[in-house]
Each structure stands twice: as C-alpha cells, then as structure tokens.
Amino acid sequence: MTTAPGTIRRVDYTPPPFLIETVDLDVVLSPEAANVVSRLAVRRNAGAASKPADLVLDGKKMDLVSVRLDGRPVDHQVTPETLTIRGVPDSFTLEIATRSRPQDNTELTGLYKSRELFCTQCEAEGFRRITYFLDRPDVMARYTTRIVADKSLTPVLLSNGNLIDSGPLDGGRHFATWEDPFPKPSYLFALVAGSLDCLEDRFTTRSGREVALRIYVRPGDVPRCEHAMESLKKSMKWDEDVYGLEYDLDTFMIVAIDDFNMGAMENKGLNVFNSKLVLANPETATDLDYHSIEAVIGHEYFHNWTGNRVTCRDWFQLSLKEGLTVLRDQQFSADMGSAADARIDDVRRLRAAQFPEDAGPMAHPVRPDSYIEINNFYTATVYQKGAEVVRMMHTLLGPDRFRKGMDLYFQRHDGQAVTCDDFASAMEDSSGVDLAQFRLWYAQAGTPDLKVEGSYDAAARRYTMTVAQSLRPTPGQPDKKPMHIPLSVGLLDGAGRDLPLKLAGEATAGGTTRVLDVRNPRDVFVFEDVPEKPVASLLRGFSAPVKLEAPRSQEELTFLMAHDSDPFARWEAGQQLGARLILDLVEARKAGKPMVVSDLFVDAIRRTLDDQRLDRSFIADAVTLPGLAFLGELMPSIDIEGLWAAQQRVRSVLSDQLADRWSSVYDAAHGSGPYRFTPEEVGRRRLRSTALAYLSTDKGEAARRRAVEYFEKAGNMTEQVAGLAVLAELGSAEGEAALASFWERWKGEPLVLDKWFGIQARTPTAGTLERVERLVEHPSYDRKNPNRVYSLVGAFASGNPVQFHAAGGRGYRFLADQVLATDKLNPQIAARLLSPLGSWRRYDGERQTLMKRELTRIVQEKGLSRDVYEIASKSLS
Numbered sequence: 001m002t003t004a005p006g007t008i009r010r011v012d013y014t015p016p017p018f019l020i021e022t023v024d025l026d027v028v029l030s031p032e033a034a035n036v037v038s039r040l041a042v043r044r045n046a047g048a049a050s051k052p053a054d055l056v057l058d059g060k061k062m063d064l065v066s067v068r069l070d071g072r073p074v075d076h077q078v079t080p081e082t083l084t085i086r087g088v089p090d091s092f093t094l095e096i097a098t099r100s101r102p103q104d105n106t107e108l109t110g111l112y113k114s115r116e117l118f119c120t121q122c123e124a125e126g127f128r129r130i131t132y133f134l135d136r137p138d139v140m141a142r143y144t145t146r147i148v149a150d151k152s153l154t155p156v157l158l159s160n161g162n163l164i165d166s167g168p169l170d171g172g173r174h175f176a177t178w179e180d181p182f183p184k185p186s187y188l189f190a191l192v193a194g195s196l197d198c199l200e201d202r203f204t205t206r207s208g209r210e211v212a213l214r215i216y217v218r219p220g221d222v223p224r225c226e227h228a229m230e231s232l233k234k235s236m237k238w239d240e241d242v243y244g245l246e247y248d249l250d251t252f253m254i255v256a257i258d259d260f261n262m263g264a265m266e267n268k269g270l271n272v273f274n275s276k277l278v279l280a281n282p283e284t285a286t287d288l289d290y291h292s293i294e295a296v297i298g299h300e301y302f303h304n305w306t307g308n309r310v311t312c313r314d315w316f317q318l319s320l321k322e323g324l325t326v327l328r329d330q331q332f333s334a335d336m337g338s339a340a341d342a343r344i345d346d347v348r349r350l351r352a353a354q355f356p357e358d359a360g361p362m363a364h365p366v367r368p369d370s371y372i373e374i375n376n377f378y379t380a381t382v383y384q385k386g387a388e389v390v391r392m393m394h395t396l397l398g399p400d401r402f403r404k405g406m407d408l409y410f411q412r413h414d415g416q417a418v419t420c421d422d423f424a425s426a427m428e429d430s431s432g433v434d435l436a437q438f439r440l441w442y443a444q445a446g447t448p449d450l451k452v453e454g455s456y457d458a459a460a461r462r463y464t465m466t467v468a469q470s471l472r473p474t475p476g477q478p479d480k481k482p483m484h485i486p487l488s489v490g491l492l493d494g495a496g497r498d499l500p501l502k503l504a505g506e507a508t509a510g511g512t513t514r515v516l517d518v519r520n521p522r523d524v525f526v527f528e529d530v531p532e533k534p535v536a537s538l539l540r541g542f543s544a545p546v547k548l549e550a551p552r553s554q555e556e557l558t559f560l561m562a563h564d565s566d567p568f569a570r571w572e573a574g575q576q577l578g579a580r581l582i583l584d585l586v587e588a589r590k591a592g593k594p595m596v597v598s599d600l601f602v603d604a605i606r607r608t609l610d611d612q613r614l615d616r617s618f619i620a621d622a623v624t625l626p627g628l629a630f631l632g633e634l635m636p637s638i639d640i641e642g643l644w645a646a647q648q649r650v651r652s653v654l655s656d657q658l659a660d661r662w663s664s665v666y667d668a669a670h671g672s673g674p675y676r677f678t679p680e681e682v683g684r685r686r687l688r689s690t691a692l693a694y695l696s697t698d699k700g701e702a703a704r705r706r707a708v709e710y711f712e713k714a715g716n717m718t719e720q721v722a723g724l725a726v727l728a729e730l731g732s733a734e735g736e737a738a739l740a741s742f743w744e745r746w747k748g749e750p751l752v753l754d755k756w757f758g759i760q761a762r763t764p765t766a767g768t769l770e771r772v773e774r775l776v777e778h779p780s781y782d783r784k785n786p787n788r789v790y791s792l793v794g795a796f797a798s799g800n801p802v803q804f805h806a807a808g809g810r811g812y813r814f815l816a817d818q819v820l821a822t823d824k825l826n827p828q829i830a831a832r833l834l835s836p837l838g839s840w841r842r843y844d845g846e847r848q849t850l851m852k853r854e855l856t857r858i859v860q861e862k863g864l865s866r867d868v869y870e871i872a873s874k875s876l877s
C-alpha cells in the first residue's frame with residue numbers, strides 16, 4: 001500500500017525535542033474576540049534524539065499578535081499550522097499573544113461558543129487553536145489560567161484545578177485564576193465561561209478528604225441534574241471500592257453544553273458534557289438516557305486515573321486510555337444493574353458498530369499504525385474492541401491478578417505518558433502470565449473467525465473439542481498470525497446441568513466453566529470423565545471478540561437457550577437460532593419459496609416468555625430478534641430487502657402465534673406509581689414496550705387503538721417514545737397525529753425533539769426519506785448542532801438500513817449532500833456521518849455502483865476537510 005500524503009505513522013514517533021514545564025494563560029473574552037497571552041517555561045528535552053536550533057510550535061486558525069523570548073522580540077516564522085522560533089537557547093520563557101473569534105468557530109474544537117457560553121474542546125488537537133503550543137500528549141505541563149470577561153454577561157469563569165484568586169476589574173469586568181497542580185497534556189485543558197447555574201454536593205473520599213462536586217448547567221436546568229450527581233457519587237465510590245482509586249483535587253466540576261461533538265470530555269477536574277448526557281427527569285429522559293448518563297459520567301470520572309494521571313504517549317496509543325476506561329465503565333454498569341444485561345448490551349454494540357468496521361475499508365488495529373486525521377480514530381475499534389482486549393486480559397489473569405496488574409501500572413506510570421505495551425507489560429510482570437502472543441490483539445485488525453467442533457467418545461468417556469481460528473486480510477495487513485484467544489466453555493448434561501470439567505492431564509476436575517487458551521491455527525482440547533454426550537456451551541460471557549461458528553443443531557441451541565447457566569451464552573443461543581432462521585428465510589425468499597418459520601423457534605420464544613425464573617429485562621433481550629446490522633455481517637453479500645422481509649416475517653409469526661402471551665405480558669407489566677430508575681422497573685418497561693411492538697405487527701384496528709392508548713397515557717418519556725415509535729411505524733392517521741402532538745408538546749425542548757427526529761428517521765417504511773428531506777428544513781432543526789444532525793441524518797443513514805439502502809440510491813445521494821454541507825461547518829461530524837457509505841463492497845453490484853458514485857463525488861469536491869477526505873478516499877481504495 002502506498003501512503004497517502006499527510007499520513008502520520010506510528011513508527012515515526014520520536015520524543016519531543018523540547019518540554020514545557022509551566023503554562024500561564026491569560027484569556028480575555030469579549031463578544032468580539034478571545035485574546036490569549038501564554039507564558040511558557042520551555043527547556044530542551046534531555047531524552048530527545050536530536051538538538052534542533054529552532055522550536056516549532058503547533059497552531060492554527062488564529063492570529064499571532066506578538067511573540068517574545070525571555071522578554072525580547074525574537075526571530076520567528078508563521079505558517080497556517082506552525083510557529084517557528086529561530087535559534088532558541090536550552091531553557092527560556094516564551095510569551096505569545098494570539099487572537100481568535102470563538103463566535104465564528106463552527107467546528108466546535110478549540111475555543112468556541114455554544115449560544116452565549118464560551119467553552120473549549122482540546123482533545124485531540126484543539127489546544128493549538130487557542131494558542132501556539134507543543135500540542136502532543138507527551139508534553140505535560142502545570143497550568144495556571146486567568147480568565148477575564150464581562151461580569152454580567154459572563155458571571156461564571158471556570159478552568160482546571162483549584163480556584164486561587166478572583167475579583168472585580170474595571171469596566172464591569174471580573175477575573176478568576178485557576179491553578180491545576182497536576183502536570184497534564186494540553187488535550188486535557190478546559191475553560192468554560194458564561195451564565196450558568198450549579199447543583200452542588202460533596203463527597204468524602206475513603207481517606208477522609210472532602211471534595212466539592214458541582215454540576216453547571218444553563219439557568220433553570222438544575223432540577224434536571226440530580227441523576228447525574230447521583231451517578232457521579234456512585235462512580236467515585238465504585239472506583240475506590242473496586243480499584244482503590246481516590247479522587248485527587250478539592251473540586252470536581254461538570255459542565256453541560258448544548259453544542260458538543262462527542263458525548264463528553266474528561267478534562268482534568270472540569271469535565272465537559274454534551275447536555276444530553278447530563279440532563280434528565282422522567283418527563284424528558286428515557287431509561288436509556290438514564291443509563292447512558294450513569295455510564296458516561298462513570299466513564300469520564302474513571303478517566304481521571306486511566307487517561308489523566310496516566311496518559312497516552314501519542315495518539316496511536318489512544319486505546320490505552322479509551323479501551324481501559326470503557327472496560328471500567330462497563331464493569332461499573334454491570335455492578336449498578338444487571339450484569340447479564342450489561343454484557344448483552346456490550347456485545348450488541350460491538351457487533352453492530354465494530355464488527356462492520358473491522359470488515360470494512362477503515363478496518364484498523366486497536367493501536368492504529370497510521371492516520372491522516374486523528375479525529376477519525378475515535379472509533380468502535382479503539383473504544384469497544386479496545387475494551388474487549390483489556391477484558392480478555394482480565395479473563396486470562398483472573399480478577400485478583402488483574403487488579404495487581406492495575407496497581408503495578410499506576411505505581412510505575414503515575415504522571416507519565418505511556419503506551420499500550422507498557423500496560424500489557426504491567427499485567428504481564430505482575431501476574432507472570434505470558435502476553436507476548438496476546439499483544440497481537442493490539443496490532444492485527446479484523447475479527448477472528450473461530451470454528452469449534454466437538455465429538456464424544458462414549459467408551460473412553462472423553463469429549464474432544466477442536467478449535468480452528470483464522471483472520472482475514474484487512475487494508476495494509478495481507479498476512480495474519482494466529483492470535484491468543486481465551487475461549488470460555490462449559491459442558492451441559494442431558495438435564496441441562498453444568499458438568500465438572502477435567503482436561504486431559506489434570507488430576508481432578510475443577511469448576512464448570514473453563515477458559516481454554518487458543519493459540520494455534522488448530523487446537524484440540526480433551527475433556528475426560530465425561531459421563532454422557534454433553535452439549536457444549538461456547539464463548540461464555542463472550543470471552544473474546546470473535547465470530548463463532550459451531551455446527552449445532554436447532555435442538556441443541558434451543559436446549560442451551562433453556563438451560564445454559566451462563567446468561568450471555570443463553571441469550572446468544574437464542575440469537576444464533578433466530579439468525580439462522582432469518583438467513584434461511586432470506587434464501588427461501590430468493591428462491592421464490594415460502595418463508596416458513598419453524599415451530600421449534602416459536603416454542604423456544606414461548607418457553608422464554610413463560611419462564612418464571614427469568615427477569616423481565618432478560619426476557620426482553622431474549623425475545624428481541626437479531627438486528628439487521630448483525631445479520632448483514634453474517635451474509636457474503638448483504639441482501640437488505642431479503643433480511644428485512646425475513647425479519648418481518650418472523651416478527652409477524654411470533655406476533656400471531658403468541659398473541660395471547662404478548663397480551664398477558666403487556667397487561668402484567670403494567671406499572672403504577674412514580675417513575676423509578678431501578679433494574680426491575682427498567683426491565684418491566686422494556687418488556688412491556690417489546691410486547692406492544694409485537695402486538696402492533698398486524699397494524700390492525702385493535703393494535704392501533706392499543707398503541708394510541710399507550711402513547712397517550714404514558715407517564716414518562718420512556719413509554720412516550722416507545723409508543724411513538726410503534727405509531728410512527730404503523731404510519732396511519734394515528735401515527736401522524738401522535739407525531740404532531742409530540743412536537744407541539746416538546747417544541748421548546750431540543751433534546752426531546754431529537755427523539756422525535758430520530759424516530760421519524762428510523763421508521764423503516766417507505767416515504768421516510770422524503771420525510772427526512774422535509775425535516776432538514778424544519779425550523780426546529782439546526783445543522784450546526786451535532787445532536788440534531790446525528791438524530792436526523794445520522795439516524796437515517798446508520799439506523800435505517802432498509803430505507804437508506806432502498807433501491808435507486810436516493811438515500812446515498814441525500815447523505816452525500818448532507819456530508820458536503822456539514823463539512824463546511826464541522827468536518828468531524830461530516831466524517832462521522834459518511835461512514836455508512838464505506839460499506840459499499842458488502843452490497844450487490846447496483847448498490848455498489850451507486851454508493852461509489854457518491855463517494856467519488858465527495859472526494860472530488862474542492863476544499864474538502866482532511867477528516868472527510870480520509871474516510872472517503874480510504875473507502876474507495
């Protein structure tokens with residue numbers, strides 16, 4: 001593969017030639033401009049490979065006002081992305097004055113305005129838009145920040161660390177000075193200034209230190225911050241209990257911002273959040289919102305140790321902090337609710353987003369080898385697969401040794417900028433487990449295929465499991481080496497009980513779940529003293545991010561669905577059964593044969609619904625059919641119309657044949673009393689809305705009446721949204737009326753209207769594209785706001801495969817137009833929107849042509865951002 005111009009490669013890393021010890025920022029904010037004076041204490045890095053005469057700083061999209069070295073003018077040169085200071089000594093101070101216009105910054109990176117609020121987003125390379133700097137994570141400095149602004153327009157002035165001074169100034173202005181005692185990379189810098197209210201609380205750490213907790217929101221929104229505050233306190237306690245990690249500053253602040261490119265950002269002591277991940281009350285937020293808020297508050301808080309105290313050496317190591325922190329937030333969610341649900345959720349997400357990425361043109365290792373634009377690498381691979389990689393280490397080491405490895409990691413690297421290899425070494429050195437081959441998970445892209453076969457020898461009472469692994473080529477990696485894969489398995493007897501497991505060579509049996517070390521293209525594992533022919537439970541807990549193929553009969557899968565003691569494997573058996581059935585129906589349809597749904601499947605779902613031992617959220621998970629994205633990955637070429645028709649067919653058979661069950665589940669799961677966000681209540685609501693959806697499949701009169709009633713009587717947003725989605729899909733006059741009344745009721749609440757946009761964009765029936773085209777012109781829509789764009793255009797392109805891929809390619813054209821329009825305002829968002837077009841190779845010839853045509857049109861556009869160029873060009877190559 002040739003390397004595209006502008007490509008940054010991991011192997012080219014060199015330590016910074018200079019280090020910056022302290023940064024003193026003076027930021028003066030006014031409606032016209034932001035004036036920044038930065039004083040840097042710079043010295044040569046003794047550990048650098050070379051001793052250059054000049055210092056080259058990063059900087060873009062601002063005006064240089066002046067620069068002085070040790071108080072004197074200095075020879076310097078400015079380019080659009082650098083400032084070079086000529087002939088610098090070994091140690092010196094640099095004073096740089098710059099000016100920028102936050103109000104014109106639509107990219108939402110660097111210093112920008114969200115309505116009247118000034119705020120910053122510096123990860124990955126935003127700090128260079130605030131002032132000239134060595135904007136790389138291995139340059140860690142102590143920051144002092146003085147902010148000056150008009151007191152009445154901008155009463156609250158925040159930055160990282162502790163407030164050390166504040167007061168009035170002339171001309172109606174005031175100032176605040178913040179000092180962060182912890183050295184940090186520039187990407188963790190933050191500043192927020194504006195009119196904000198705040199919810200305050202306290203947390204006492206386990207060593208007895210008092211921490212002030214503050215959540216800042218727009219005036220009036222404080223009552224919607226309670227769940228976020230509770231989540232924060234739970235996170236702080238959990239990190240102490242599980243990892244022994246305490247918070248380290250006197251204050252912890254969160255600010256909610258309406259215009260934000262991502263979910264949230266872990267800036268030291270001053271987390272900035274997308275307001276949708278802070279604000280919640282039962283009237284405006286769904287169970288899913290409540291859950292996401294808890295998880296993301298946890299995620300950002302956990303970054304304080306995994307990310308901030310120990311940070312990344314360079315951006316290729318992004319998964320060092322993200323994979324590990326996602327694993328930690330997943331563990332936290334599992335501990336706060338149902339562990340089984342949490343795991344099922346993780347796997348669903350991985351399969352829906354990461355597996356397609358690993359199979360597409362942007363496939364990259366968890367630790368990428370190169371990038372053109374780093375913002376394009378905040379991916380499901382770096383985050384979700386990265387978390388799976390750390391989870392596998394946890395599985396291989398066991399919880400105690402994993403914890404020891406974490407302790408060693410912090411002991412060795414606190415205050416440093418390190419690599420994924422350093423993390424693996426800490427795990428290895430603390431446990432004695434050899435992770436040499438395992439490290440390939442960081443280096444090799446693609447989802448391994450695992451084929452598992454079993455055979456039973458009754459005479460020898462022996463069960464032999466043969467495991468074959470393979471890994472397909474991915475861009476830039478034609479040949480792959482075999483991986484070290486932890487395969488967690490169990491064996492069930494005829495009554496569905498776990499058998500004690502004894503591997504050949506072992507003296508006694510130990511446990512009923514074993515983790516097999518798969519290391520070779522083909523491995524054989526022999527279980528002894530197996531009294532009868534067992535049914536194998538494979539990949540328990542989803543012990544590795546692989547695609548599993550095992551020749552299991554429908555009867556065996558049904559058996560596992562009813563008996564497996566591992567909840568993930570139990571759910572998975574049902575998904576496999578459902579997937580196989582749907583794929584068979586796709587084939588039948590193609591061959592012009594009737595699509596017949598087996599009684600076996602219907603019976604299995606019936607038994608699940610009747611199983612009194614199962615909790616409601618697990619039942620809801622188990623009766624939900626596999627999603628189209630997951631199913632598509634199982635086909636050599638995705639037949640989206642076939643998949644949709646087959647999935648609908650199965651739905652309607654389940655709806656018909658189990659009508660009495662859906663009705664009784666629906667009635668029994670009726671709630672009472674005020675909204676509570678508890679695992680039981682969430683499960684109840686989920687099962688009830690799942691039943692409602694099945695009951696509405698026939699679109700008949702009774703169904704419509706029931707859905708209308710559900711929607712109108714909804715006591716909270718969870719039910720309202722579930723009812724609205726069903727009604728929108730019914731598409732009748734009732735659906736239109738519900739959409740209209742929802743808008744009327746919530747037109748003043750943009751975050752709630754995002755649900756309204758999203759439901760319409762995801763409705764899989766004909767006419768959706770026309771509707772979406774009208775909605776981009778709707779007065780409630782705002783193409784400068786990332787939440788609006790994702791909830792409408794993103795939801796259509798990524799969440800509605802049926803209509804996005806509808807024959808003719810109009811969906812593709814619409815998306816390309818939106819990408820080009822968005823790119824002029826916000827390249828990061830444009831690049832993210834674009835990704836569904838990258839999967840063109842996975843579709844039939846006609847769709848391939850249509851999708852490629854749009855990608856080509858995009859690449860040829862003049863003035864394209866680096867972000868969009870990278871995705872579009874790699875998608876075509």
Ligand code: 0A1
Pocket residue numbers: 109121123124261262263264265266299300322375378828
């Ligand atoms: N580190 C954040 C994610 C994040 C990344 C980039 C951003 O702006 C371009 C914003 C946030 C996290 O993992 O939560």
Ligand code: ZN
Pocket residue numbers: 299303321322325
């Ligand atoms: Zn993160």
